[in-house]
Amino acid sequence: MGEAKKLSLISFSGDFDKLVATFTLATGAAAVGYEVNIFFTFWGLDAIKKKQGRAFVGKGFLGKLFGFFMGGLRSAPVSRLNFLGLSPKIFRYLMRKKNVATLEELVEAAKVLGINLYACEMAMHILGIQKSDFIHEVKDVLGVATFLEISEGGRTLFI
């Protein structure tokens, strides 16, 4: 195999189901020996906020308002059939019942496996979010050029 064992994911959506996909791929790949990078941008940034529920994270009136409605990992909506936030609760229940890792467990596994978490500088600037608003495992704040450098030679997915 010519290419490096490296997987870089762009986590854009912030939806519960897509975050499950992102973290399943990321932790699975890291566990079988891949170097894994996740670049969080726009709605994806919700997944790495320290405050996992709804909170006025961000600067300025509009930033804070957006921050509140976007929420964190625990308030991520499902991309289809969200039913005003009922579906993520049902999914969490089903995942626990069927002994499939929940989103929170996958994120914890990602931290333990040393997956590289990066945040998008531009999206943070728009939303008025600081690096200190994120979990401390977030390694760095990046732009496109650095992400391309980091992901070079591996596979990249946009989720």
Place this chain on the structure above:
Amino acid sequence: MAEFKLDITREHCPMTFVKTKIELSKLKSGDILEVLLTEGEPLENVPKSAKEQGYNVLGVAHVDGNVHKVTIQK
């Protein structure tokens, strides 16, 4: 040299690999980990990825039904 056991027969992807990787990373050189796993993806890929990551796979044995035991040494 110490021996450790891990049962991932009730786990699903990706936790089968994740739990194995985390247990393997705790081993010291010479330590042995016995992993109980089921047929299909875990049986095909846990020994393979352990080898790729530089561990010795000492053996794969059928236990019961669709459960197998993989013995891995660091």
